[in-house]
Amino acid sequence: MSVAALLAASLVSVTSPQVASAANTFTNPLSLHGPDPWLKYFNGFYYLATTTWNQTITMRKSRTLGGLATAPDTVIFRLTRPNGAGTMWAPEFHLLNGPNGQRWYLYYVAGREPFNLNTQRIHVLESTGLDPMGPYNFKADMLDPTQNNTWELDPSILQLNGRLYLLGTFFNGSQPNFIRPLSNPWTASGTRHILSTATFGWERVGGAVNEGAEVLQRNGQTFIVFSASHCSTPDYKLGILRYNGGDPLNQSSWVKSPTPVFQRNDANRVFGPGHNGFFKSPDGTEDWIVYHANSSPTQGCDINRTTRAQKFTWNADGTPNFGTPVALGARLPSPSGEPTG
Template structure:
């Protein structure tokens, strides 16, 4: 999550730790300040041996990562803080580090031009059949108190686009501050948009039924709010919801506590009812499932995404993290990945974040390179 993204005016008064110094950092992260966006990020480690890699896999624009796999390639995109989206493509996870970014969309409309945050890329059925949909948060130049959720649609089946703007998602009809959008598709085809905003002094999770990837039907329902102490470090925050489905079960990971602290972390929920909007339909697990690993030098791991291995036998998690407890919501956050394991009861086991010196094998089924870029 970008720095100071937690304070709309009322929230800024409630959270004194979100200071003028952080606002100054946000200004540095605007277009035209590349040193603040990327210059403070750690230098990438030396390349690992063929068939292996080390974290981080992306350093420039590595926060709030999405990685998808399609037609033999991995595609990565992350927060740019600017007015455009860019995607890296590689046949291997390790190859993403040096892949040349392709700009797939650039915005010129002033009301949604800037502060591009938290992109997610999903292949969904829409009015034109299967298309890629890029959902994200954006607002106006120089002010983060007007962030809203927007959706782009690809012209065809290429994740690199081109993309066209489809609309702002506003399930409340009041143009409220709203971030961290993601989709939930149920087996019967019902589509929901998950998102986060501040209400009642905390940042909560909400879901709304969608008639297509950019059009809500009715109002959203709150599905989670910070209740545990580990969700309230720095501020009471539940954000960054992402769905993980396996064996007929639907799990939801989310990021908890304030992103400016090293205690930003992941929590887990499970859909136990048939209606995601119904009270009590979600069970929240009592303990965090992925958090700082001081021994490995990993701090503030969060805002994740999931992607499959080439052979479909493994699930991998992409997430961002820092390499120092003093780093926060800025350009120091880099994209890291590791494999998800599974417990005997069928719940995911994320383990602990690995160090940047840990050599990891490419996901199972990765084919030998044949000269593809």
């Protein structure tokens, strides 16, 4: 082989991995109007749903995480019921066992029109098959069997010790998280119990708020990551509960960390990071967090909060380490196992 050929071969071997690495990256945001994001990877695609603040539930679909930024918002359901006709917030879709086998159950918040916060309640749809984008049919209003005269927000699902629970938040003078047992994905089997209240100063900026409870399970441990302080402040942030055994309906079965686990990063111009979800990389080897945040400390709590995602790791004691929120536009490696072409 000539010297020129050897040099060319050497250049190819050095530069090719770098080119592949550069191609397999993405930047935040994943949606410019994306509060309360919920993101899952399923059967080769990412699916993203966020608050729309109107009468529709929409979803984006993409083979790559970065592709969600330009994927269209497809309407998958229109709200028509009088007691849940609009102001759609905080959609989450969970693959659960129903009477016809596994189905997607899409939980969301909606109320009467014109908007009245006091009418916001949790509702649920059921898919006809295994496509996260539906079609869906309305299944039930997720009202508390004995305390249905107050609004409830931010639904999520906990599966623990073979049982099913609904998580959410309500108002009782302050705003605590609740947990309610379910007999199936759409039916309560008991009333709500308080899961966590705003007890620390970092949970009480702008109001005493715990909301957006999200489940994270690994190696036999169960955590609930929740949003704290009022969403209109730049100090909206994440806290964490750890399950220590016993009845999950008892507040004493959960231990709250005395410090937040994810919060504003002024250097990176990230304010109010919260209302998160979790998803796995395509090859199942990485854990990722999706959340919304603002780029200004005065931006507030509206439809202009942007959807962002980043990888997180685990501490030696088995607790999650979310690090610090990264700046918009920072180029990040894509989730492991994504297609490169």
